[in-house]
Amino acid sequence: MSNFVSVANENGVAVVTIDNPPVNALSFNVRKPLYEALIALRDDPAAKAIVIACAGRTFVAGADITEFGKPVEQPELRAIIALLETIAKPTIAAIHGTALGGGLELALGCHFRNADRGARLGLPEVKLGLLPGGGGTVRLPRLVGAKKALDMIVSGTPISAGEAEAVGLVDAVFDDDLLAQTVRFASEMADRSEPLVPVRDRNGRLAETDLAFFDAQAAGLAKKARGLDAPLACAEAVRNAITLPFDEALAAERQLFVKLVSGDQSRAQRHLFFAEREAAKVPGKDLQKRRIARVGIIGAGTMGGGIAMAFANGGLPVTLLETSAEALQRGLATIEKNYAVSVGRGSLSEEAKQQRLDLFSGSTDYADLGDCDLIIEAVFEDMAVKKEVFGRLDAVAKPGAILATNTSYLDVNAIAASTARPQDVLGMHFFSPANVMKLLEIVRAEKTAPDALATVADLARRIGKVAVIVGVCHGFVGNRMLAARGAENEFLLLEGATPGQVDKAFTDFGWPMGPFQMGDLAGLDIGWRNRKALGQTAAIADTLCEQGRFGQKTGRGWYRYGGGSREPIGDPDVEALIRAKAAEQGITPRAIGAEEIVERTLYPLVNEGAKILEEGIAARASDIDVVWVNGYGFPVGKGGPMFWAGLEGAAEIVERLEHWRAKTGRAIFEPAPVLRRFAQTGTWEVAGGAQ
Numbered sequence: 086m087s088n089f090v091s092v093a094n095e096n097g098v099a100v101v102t103i104d105n106p107p108v109n110a111l112s113f114n115v116r117k118p119l120y121e122a123l124i125a126l127r128d129d130p131a132a133k134a135i136v137i138a139c140a141g142r143t144f145v146a147g148a149d150i151t152e153f154g155k156p157v158e159q160p161e162l163r164a165i166i167a168l169l170e171t172i173a174k175p176t177i178a179a180i181h182g183t184a185l186g187g188g189l190e191l192a193l194g195c196h197f198r199n200a201d202r203g204a205r206l207g208l209p210e211v212k213l214g215l216l217p218g219g220g221g222t223v224r225l226p227r228l229v230g231a232k233k234a235l236d237m238i239v240s241g242t243p244i245s246a247g248e249a250e251a252v253g254l255v256d257a258v259f260d261d262d263l264l265a266q267t268v269r270f271a272s273e274m275a276d277r278s279e280p281l282v283p284v285r286d287r288n289g290r291l292a293e294t295d296l297a298f299f300d301a302q303a304a305g306l307a308k309k310a311r312g313l314d315a316p317l318a319c320a321e322a323v324r325n326a327i328t329l330p331f332d333e334a335l336a337a338e339r340q341l342f343v344k345l346v347s348g349d350q351s352r353a354q355r356h357l358f359f360a361e362r363e364a365a366k367v368p369g370k371d372l373q374k375r376r377i378a379r380v381g382i383i384g385a386g387t388m389g390g391g392i393a394m395a396f397a398n399g400g401l402p403v404t405l406l407e408t409s410a411e412a413l414q415r416g417l418a419t420i421e422k423n424y425a426v427s428v429g430r431g432s433l434s435e436e437a438k439q440q441r442l443d444l445f446s447g448s449t450d451y452a453d454l455g456d457c458d459l460i461i462e463a464v465f466e467d468m469a470v471k472k473e474v475f476g477r478l479d480a481v482a483k484p485g486a487i488l489a490t491n492t493s494y495l496d497v498n499a500i501a502a503s504t505a506r507p508q509d510v511l512g513m514h515f516f517s518p519a520n521v522m523k524l525l526e527i528v529r530a531e532k533t534a535p536d537a538l539a540t541v542a543d544l545a546r547r548i549g550k551v552a553v554i555v556g557v558c559h560g561f562v563g564n565r566m567l568a569a570r571g572a573e574n575e576f577l578l579l580e581g582a583t584p585g586q587v588d589k590a591f592t593d594f595g596w597p598m599g600p601f602q603m604g605d606l607a608g609l610d611i612g613w614r615n616r617k618a619l620g621q622t623a624a625i626a627d628t629l630c631e632q633g634r635f636g637q638k639t640g641r642g643w644y645r646y647g648g649g650s651r652e653p654i655g656d657p658d659v660e661a662l663i664r665a666k667a668a669e670q671g672i673t674p675r676a677i678g679a680e681e682i683v684e685r686t687l688y689p690l691v692n693e694g695a696k697i698l699e700e701g702i703a704a705r706a707s708d709i710d711v712v713w714v715n716g717y718g719f720p721v722g723k724g725g726p727m728f729w730a731g732l733e734g735a736a737e738i739v740e741r742l743e744h745w746r747a748k749t750g751r752a753i754f755e756p757a758p759v760l761r762r763f764a765q766t767g768t769w770e771v772a773g774g775a776q
Contacts, residue, residue: 143182353724385416
């Protein structure tokens with residue numbers, strides 16, 4: 086029928102095959118011929134049943150999100166599903182790979198769903214700030230029950246074919262020959278005398294719903310939404326499926342979808358979806374990636390152990406190197422303990438734990454790194470120490486091995502220069518805990534080979550990381566901007582704010598926690614040590630550290646922590662210290678509101694991002710957004726600092742920066758040229774062109 090949809094007759098069973106690489110997205114080019122094929126087959130007496138299948142590596146993995154926000158070309162997905170429900174012969178979806186979003190909604194329009202054993206099914210629209218717009222919130226509860234549907238839709242997490250069969254979403258799961266098995270299944274269904282019931286008319290599971298229990302479950306999920314609209318709309322739509330007739334619930338779902346798709350939050354989340362795919366791209370066509378079969382990690386401490394776990398979790402063998410047998414055993418024991426915690430929580434089986442532990446081999450001899458294809462040092466943040474490590478690696482690493490430093494701040498060019506192979510050296514800045522945090526800053530040094538960058542970017546995806554390629558400067562993208570965000574923190578306190586007031590302004594904005602609570606979590610001694618190395622001081626924070634108040638690990642920092650709790654408690658001693666330091670500097674405290682806190686912390690954050698763009702440290706403004714959402718907790722519904730600057734109004738940001746520059750005289754508030762141009766043009770324009 087078209088290049089995108091074909092029809093074949095298999096002994097009376099019509100097989101409709103969608104072929105729209107790479108993921109068979111439901112673009113207009115697919116919808117139109119699919120709709121026409123289904124109309125023809127509905128009226129074709131030679132077709133006693135219809136199977137919808139897909140070519141390539143997956144079933145339909147969703148809608149074409151590039152069409153969101155544009156006028157919808159008919160037929161849209163809802164019309165195709167409505168058509169499916171009028172067909173008086175068995176319709177079956179044959180699912181392999183993934184059936185996600187609109188793909189699963191298409192399958193829900195069929196009478197039956199068969200799946201390959203390795204398939205995964207889900208409705209992940211919430212991750213784009215949306216809810217399923219093709220009837221998913223109304224049909225899914227009719228198959229799996231309201232509670233399971235709510236879990237799936239609000240989390241957006243796909244489930245396995247086996248689980249889908251267990252909860253009633255899938256009718257049959259096959260280990261091989263999915264299409265042939267489904268054709269046989271379709272033929273059997275066509276020969277049955279039982280009436281065919283569309284999913285829309287299956288109300289038995291909904292009748293079982295305990296509405297009070299459902300509402301309690303939805304309320305618990307709402308607390309976790311952290312200011313995001315989509316999870317609340319998803320819960321409302323599933324509740325409508327329980328309490329309203331089908332067509333009314335379907336119409337209500339559409340109204341909620343239209344409202345979300347035109348809102349700033351969904352725009353922000355769709356921006357991030359595309360931004361993550363761009364951030365790890367390396368310029369240059371057909372770059373041959375190097376083979377990575379074994380990874381070496383130098384340092385078995387908190388960071389090194391976490392990095393090692395990240396690679397083992399991705400199925401890669403790891404050689405873990407330490408300076409002594411005692412340190413090595415301590416590191417391996419911590420890794421085993423961390424996996425045991427996962428087993429205890431039920432997120433990892435005992436068998437999987439052992440499989441991962443079997444991937445580790447420990448050593449105290451650098452020569453044992455000779456068979457590694459990638460070697461990452463995770464030692465103390467000291468240039469001399471790191472140069473010594475790389476000098477030793479130069480002697481033992483095989484030709485073509487990639488050598489990476491996990492530095493947070495140091496000059497990767499200087500580290501690379503300590504080897505005879507600077508083309509093989511780059512930075513891999515993991516975030517702690519490295520086995521959990523998704524962000525990975527891949528630092529491109531002056532002489533790093535493009536194929537080395539491409540190899541590590543590809544490897545990052547294999548181990549579940551969100552990679553962003555950045556250039557060399559102190560702190561790279563994330564930590565450099567973090568310093569700008571925190572430059573006014575002590576001034577805010579000295580002038581009258583409390584740590585609790587500043588942190589509340591942040592959490593009200595949508596951050597998971599504020600800067601002072603985050604400092605306590607990370608350990609105040611880390612910043613203290615860094616300030617000393619740079620010859621800097623911070624009157625209040627330095628005094629807290631001198632008093633042994635390092636945060637949660639000592640039970641006292643900016644806050645107090647009692648009885649092993651991580652819940653911060655305001656500390657009068659800290660407030661007294663702040664007032665004493667203010668008095669020493671002749672500062673009279675005044676009331677400081679949340680608006681001022683945002684202006685003096687988040688506006689400089691955006692401004693520093695603009696400087697980073699000007700310098701070419703980040704290739705795109707969207708790369709900066711990816712760093713800050715995935716590594717630092719910037720609210721996903723605001724799209725990252727550079728996207729948010731557009732929502733906030735760049736002209737307003739420039740005006741307020743100029744205000745604070747005049748009031749304080751501090752350079753942190755001097756608007757960057759790129760930010761000024763953005764305020765005028767609405768585009769992040771840099772030397773290489775507009776972004």
